[in-house]
Amino acid sequence: MASKAVMSAPTFITKLVRLNAHHSHPHASPFSFTARMFSTGPPLRNPKHNDPNPFLRAGELGPCRVEKTENECFMRVDVPGVAEEEMNVWTESGFVYFHAQGSKIPEYNYDGRVFGGSIKFDPTRFDSNGVKAEVKNGVLWLSVPRLKD
Structure with missing residues (x-):
């Protein structure tokens, strides 16, 4: 004898569509909420x-x-x-190497991970010897000052 907790496929789909009608935008696909609800991966920021x-x-x-700004060049890594x-x-x-x-x-x-790279600066426009570097919360911030004209 089958359990009463098991529904037929049409009944299950009908209940999902009703549930979706209460939780989604009126112009959305009737199965958009269902697809999100049963997704195995994380929702994407932009599915396109x-x-x-x-x-x-x-x-x-x-x-x-x-x-680049008027006074310096910033690099975030x-x-x-x-x-x-x-x-x-x-x-x-x-x-400038890191x-x-x-x-x-x-x-x-x-x-652990290994990070490294370089960026070339025009020596007539930037003072690569005046670079300032700082690591905050897993982000490297590099600042290279512009030379005065």
Whole structure:
């Protein structure tokens, strides 16, 4: 004898559509709530794009950003798991280099991440020897001052 808790497929779908009618926008697809409810992965920020971090809900998508202002050039680089004392920043021939090895966590069998890169600055416009670097909450902030005309 079948259990009374088991419903037929049409009854189940009818109940989902009714549930959806109470929880969704009136112009949405009748199965949009159902699809979200039974999704195995996290909801995407924007389903039209393949986000590099599906767990990010707000903020910048990319792992780095470079922005120039009147007085300096800022560079933001995501370096999760890196402390400020693990970050090395140096300059050479108009380049600013950075390198870091993230902390190892043996109990999770995690060797840490390695980060590194460089950015070239025009020596007639920027003072790459005056670079300031700071790591805050897993983000490297580099600031390179502009030269005065």
